[in-house]
Amino acid sequence: MIGPTQMARRVAIFGATSDIAICIARRYARSGARLVLIGRDPQRLDAHAADLKLRGAAAVVCQQADFAQLAELSDMVRFAWQAFAGFEVAVVAYGSLPEQASVQTSAERTVAALALNFVSPAVVLGELAPLFATQKTGVLAVITSVAGDRGRKSNYVYGSAKGGLQRFVQGLRHRLYADGVTVLDIRPGFVATKMTAHLRTSGPLWATPEKVAADIVRAINNRRTTLYTPRFWRLIMTIVRLAPGPIFHRSSL
């Protein structure tokens, strides 16, 4: 059982080559954790593994997986679980940010975006749930998004997938509460990463993945259940959620 301030020893990261995930992995590496990195590109995973070992990770296991292949997710989770016979922390960090204009005109692209951002992580969490429940401890940390807090015209396909994931995580938290398993819903705001590199990524609303990762690891250690990162997004999203329709609909958000 991990205490509130003690770092976890075994950590699995699904979507390990995302910029936020790398920064989380580096923090755990520094405390000597054992890491399972699950991602699509084996070369990048290997390069990160070498880096994480030099940064202090006790062991790093890489596992190639395509999160869009829904039928394979169950085997993927079981295989990851075997690497170190379980883990105290699982971080679900993958996703894709499609361009709204391109998804809203294509049924195929809408299905793909909903599948990767909602169906796939829901399946992964569903597979992890009984394993964590049997273990009677641990933290399931899921990166959703502030975009899931209210549907808006500029990104509602992505936003609805993340919003659905928020509800799924909420229910899962309820289910696993009795087993002593914490389920953390991480809602980052704008983060300057590969996923957002096509946008203008400077200004007061933009955060670095290092900052966001620091917040996430702290929230995991403190067994928090919902994290807005950086913190000011909680206030912004409260306003966005509460804005009356007639006003909200005239905005260009």
Place this chain on the structure above:
Amino acid sequence: MLGAIEDEAVLAFGCGRSYGDVALNPGGALIDCSRLDRFIDFDPATGILECEAGVRLADILEIICKPEAHGSSWLLPVTPGTRFISVAGAIANDVHGKNHHGFGTFGRYLLAFDLLRGDGSYLTCSPTENQALFAATIGGLGLTGLILRARLQLRRVPGLAVESEQIRFDTLDDFFDLAAESDRDWEYTAAWIDSLATGKRIGRGIYARARHRAGASSALPASTPSFGMPVKSPFSLATPMTVRAFNALYWRKLGLKRRVSKVCGYASALYPLDAVDHWNRAYGPAGFFQFQSVVPSAAARSATAEMLRLTAASSEGSMISVLKVFGDLDSPGMLSFPMPGITLALDFPNRGAATCAHLAKLENIAIEAGGRIYPAKDSLMTATSFRRGFPRYETFLRHIDPRFSSGFARRVGLLEAAQTRPGT
């Protein structure tokens, strides 16, 4: 990789710690290399480190250079006055530090690097492979291609802590005596100079020397500064009055003592300015100019005295004024800055044309004395001064990658010269 940016000339951007325009590319594009920051391999038996080129020296110090049994450790053989720079930046400026007299420049410890050229070719360069491009890229200001990863030889130190001494001296001659006496037994040496002292007192200051202490370990320096200037000051805090007060106070910082000794971590001896993040913001929106020259030994005393005399007589005051003797170890790069002689670094709050005119005079003295100006710190050097200071630039032109450019290269005429070079 480079194909994504069509037509635009590019330049690698690391930590943005160069003072002038060597890492700026107005009219072109910058490639953000901050995510090129993975360690690849480290062999604790040999001290050979392989890493991606955007790894910062601070990361190497924090993650690799940890004290072992009996306090000994691997350490960067050469490091400049800040550890918040990238490995590629250290190569591209062939940086030096307070131990130049014993260790030379950063490039001397470079075993190899991989370079991506604008035509898509990918070259490993080392002292035995693509030697010319190796020498051109060390100190090559990023103009020869994109450095992707590097292999470095770290050095062994008997302890991470250093014993350091600060000694007050009254004249420029005293500085040269102290330097001659110290450079054999002390690996880190440099002197702060009171830039406002006049007459017989010209060149007075505080000589700082340090050496590793066997068996004495020290806490690792933080990977980020613990406190900083949160915002840019709306006006410069470096006014003629505060500069004068700073110099007067710093000169008296040893109190009544002539010499102060202590044992401390290497960070406080090597990186005093790294303690404050964004210290440059204190200079306000107009900023400041850095100036660093080196003058060969023969003319060093008279040229240094003249530069200090001019500075004290002008209304331009410098706060962090540093004097150091460079050793005679060869610099491996075609455009490496250090040469045997005396280097002087000054900083001036930007007060417009008057400051620029003063810097032009200093530049002229250094060049006339057979010296050169440090591109990493320069914003004003003329094309003529560059060519006179760096006579190997003609050989260097051959290795400039036509897809690369920088503000500095444009300013000193390097790009123009590369395009009109016969045979291309």
